[in-house]
Amino acid sequence: MALYGWMLLAPALILLITFAFIPAFETVWASLYSKGTLRRPSHFVGVENYLSLFSDPAFRKVVTNNLIYAGITIPVSIAIALGMALWANAQIIGRGFVRAAYFTPTMLPMIAAANLWLFFYTPDLGVIDRITALFGFPSVNWLGQQETALYSVIAVTIWKEAGFYMIFYLAALQTISPELREAATVEGAGRWTYTRRVVLPLLAPTTMFVLVNALINSVKLIDHLFILTKGGPDNASKLILYWVWEMAFAYFDTPQAATMTTLILVVLGIVAAVQFAVLERRVHYR
Amino acid sequence: MAFIELQNATKKWAGAVGIDNVSLSIAKGSFVVLLGPSGCGKSTTLRIIAGLEQPDQGRVLIDGRDVTGVPPSKRGISMVFQSYALFPHLNVAENIVFGLKVRGVGRAERDERLETALARTGLKGYELRKPAQLSGGQRQRVALARAIIADHPICLMDEPLSNLDAKLRHSVRQEIRSLQRQLDMTVIYVTHDQTEAMAMADVVVLMKDGKIEQAGSPASLYEEPATAFSASFVGTPPMTLLPASGVPEALLPQPPQAAAKENLILGIRPESIRVTAGSANGLQGTVQNAEFMGAETFLYAGTAAGPLIARLPGRVSRAPGERISLEWDRGDAVLFDKTSGRRLESNSGNAGQKRAVTA
Numbered sequence: 001m002a003l004y005g006w007m008l009l010a011p012a013l014i015l016l017i018t019f020a021f022i023p024a025f026e027t028v029w030a031s032l033y034s035k036g037t038l039r040r041p042s043h044f045v046g047v048e049n050y051l052s053l054f055s056d057p058a059f060r061k062v063v064t065n066n067l068i069y070a071g072i073t074i075p076v077s078i079a080i081a082l083g084m085a086l087w088a089n090a091q092i093i094g095r096g097f098v099r100a101a102y103f104t105p106t107m108l109p110m111i112a113a114a115n116l117w118l119f120f121y122t123p124d125l126g127v128i129d130r131i132t133a134l135f136g137f138p139s140v141n142w143l144g145q146q147e148t149a150l151y152s153v154i155a156v157t158i159w160k161e162a163g164f165y166m167i168f169y170l171a172a173l174q175t176i177s178p179e180l181r182e183a184a185t186v187e188g189a190g191r192w193t194y195t196r197r198v199v200l201p202l203l204a205p206t207t208m209f210v211l212v213n214a215l216i217n218s219v220k221l222i223d224h225l226f227i228l229t230k231g232g233p234d235n236a237s238k239l240i241l242y243w244v245w246e247m248a249f250a251y252f253d254t255p256q257a258a259t260m261t262t263l264i265l266v267v268l269g270i271v272a273a274v275q276f277a278v279l280e281r282r283v284h285y286r
Numbered sequence: 287m288a289f290i291e292l293q294n295a296t297k298k299w300a301g302a303v304g305i306d307n308v309s310l311s312i313a314k315g316s317f318v319v320l321l322g323p324s325g326c327g328k329s330t331t332l333r334i335i336a337g338l339e340q341p342d343q344g345r346v347l348i349d350g351r352d353v354t355g356v357p358p359s360k361r362g363i364s365m366v367f368q369s370y371a372l373f374p375h376l377n378v379a380e381n382i383v384f385g386l387k388v389r390g391v392g393r394a395e396r397d398e399r400l401e402t403a404l405a406r407t408g409l410k411g412y413e414l415r416k417p418a419q420l421s422g423g424q425r426q427r428v429a430l431a432r433a434i435i436a437d438h439p440i441c442l443m444d445e446p447l448s449n450l451d452a453k454l455r456h457s458v459r460q461e462i463r464s465l466q467r468q469l470d471m472t473v474i475y476v477t478h479d480q481t482e483a484m485a486m487a488d489v490v491v492l493m494k495d496g497k498i499e500q501a502g503s504p505a506s507l508y509e510e511p512a513t514a515f516s517a518s519f520v521g522t523p524p525m526t527l528l529p530a531s532g533v534p535e536a537l538l539p540q541p542p543q544a545a546a547k548e549n550l551i552l553g554i555r556p557e558s559i560r561v562t563a564g565s566a567n568g569l570q571g572t573v574q575n576a577e578f579m580g581a582e583t584f585l586y587a588g589t590a591a592g593p594l595i596a597r598l599p600g601r602v603s604r605a606p607g608e609r610i611s612l613e614w615d616r617g618d619a620v621l622f623d624k625t626s627g628r629r630l631e632s633n634s635g636n637a638g639q640k641r642a643v644t645a
């Protein structure tokens with residue numbers, strides 16, 4: 001019986017081991033070795049790579065950037081998604097249109113979305129500058145200055161993600177029986193009370209799902225950086241994964257990239273464990 | 287005298303008639319059942335009284351007050367939904383006190399009333415369960431408890447038993463009736479099941495195509511059906527309807543003029559029919575099937591005038607294909623007009639169409 005169970009598991013297990021566990025293990029392994037040069041071949045250095053990483057100001061900069069990025073994109077895109085879904089669900093006429101309008105950004109590849117926004121952000125010629133010019137504001141190089149670069153990238157991400165999350169909320173809202181609303185109405189609950197006491201708790205599993213996705217995306221999704229800012233100016237909009245990519249494929253510093261990747265793996269692992277262990281107990285699943 | 291009054295209420299949707307010019311008046315403390323086939327406008331009527339739907343025309347009065355534009359929560363009503371509409375994320379106790387909480391009733395009073403409601407509905411010990419952890423019958427009780435805890439004088443129920451199995455339905459309908467008496471509530475109860483209506487109602491309001499077909503006590507509906515539709519909807523098995531022209535003269539009440547006979551329908555209750563082996567006076571037929579029910583037997587027979595059901599006491603063994611003769615006292619039969627469906631006044635009847643009910 002046990003053998004049979006293992007046989008059923010085998011295909012998934014083999015794939016996981018080949019494409020996830022082995023590379024992960026190799027990455028961890030590589031992070032413990034120095035960078036090989038022609039004169040000094042790679043050798044074991046223990047935690048030295050980690051120590052040098054922690055003392056690197058660029059490391060602190062990208063981690064801070066990513067924290068700000070996650071700290072804004074996650075709550076804002078979820079809040080917008082939820083608000084739009086509640087609003088769209090209440091509309092009887094034009095619900096389909098609203099849905100399509102907010103879903104369109106989601107269907108665009110991130111690269112295309114970034115190109116579109118590049119056009120919005122272009123100083124003088126871009127849509128944003130043209131509109132602000134109407135009110136007499138000076139031209140702003142949104143992507144080109146330290147103060148605004150990261151926030152401009154954040155805006156693109158929110159624009160792209162909110163519509164995607166809205167679809168999940170809309171789908172969840174459709175499963176709530178209209179009789180619940182009527183029961184609440186008869187019991188004296190107004191629109192707001194009904195939303196707070198009934199709808200939001202019933203959307204909790206969706207929020208949980210969206211939250212996990214948003215968290216993963218805040219680390220994983222960096223396509224738009226390649227188009228918009230390339231992490232600049234002066235690392236102002238650089239996110240962790242972009243930095244890893246740079247180290248691995250632009251500077252060929254494999255050990256540093258491996259060290260950083262290991263850290264990402266550890267942090268994401270902890271986050272996932274916490275989310276599933278702590279939040280799941282508090283979320284109502286039907 | 288009327289506690290709830292519906293005056294000439296009409297509700298139409300694009301292409302569908304909900305109800306058409308319905309007037310109804312309901313006495314305080316009575317148990318009124320809205321009965322009719324699916325789509326006849328029962329729920330629409332109930333929802334207009336509840337305030338969940340606004341009538342296109344007409345008014346709703348509760349206790350003499352015009353509540354037509356008043357929201358449901360200000361009409362002094364509570365409601366039990368067909369699917370129970372329990373909040374799945376709240377436990378039994380939270381579901382029951384939901385309305386009290388929303389209305390800002392204090393904790394101590396809430397707890398006290400919860401205790402009473404739990405005791406009345408036999409839900410003690412289930413307070414902390416979520417709806418998903420309850421059986422259908424228990425969920426139904428929670429919905430009932432949520433309806434009675436508010437102490438509203440009116441309770442509206444839309445097919446509350448239709449999701450229960452037959453046995454449970456039987457016992458719950460008695461419990462609902464006794465709760466209604468204990469709490470002196472006025473109940474409007476929607477069902478498509480005529481047995482339920484006959485068993486529970488003080489007044490049955492029979493509806494068809496958005497209109498009231500007949501309203502009255504269960505006995506009057508059964509004994510004096512106003513129309514052929516009433517006759518065929520009420521009773522198990524229902525009244526047999528046959529074209530009068532196909533029935534022997536001796537079995538017709540009040541021999542009508544020969545010319546009119548083609549325009550008449552004869553109705554006869556199954557229990558009024560007698561079966562004899564070979565009498566020439568009766569309606570000749572063939573046995574199609576005999577259903578033995580224990581205390582009685584339903585005999586399905588085919589005749590030249592059409593199919594017929596007889597309800598015979600005890601066990602009757604007749605083989606399919608057997609030729610029989612069917613008879614009844616001509617006074618037990620009733621006549622309906624073929625075009626209007628109305629019952630014709632015979633020697634005694636007073637089946638005039640009573641639109642408004644006063645119970």
Ligand SMILES: Nc1ncnc2c1ncn2[C@@H]1O[C@H](COP(=O)(O)OP(=O)(O)O)[C@@H](O)[C@H]1O
Nearest residue numbers: 299302303304323324325326327328329330331
């Ligand atoms: N919200 C609605 N929109 C359109 N048509 C409706 C609506 N509600 C009810 N109807 C129509 O009104 C008629 C009566 O419905 P209803 O009162 O629900 O019947 P029932 O007697 O089965 O409860 C039906 O033909 C139904 O299709």
Ligand SMILES: [Mg+2]
Nearest residue numbers: 328329330444
């Ligand atoms: Mg209905």
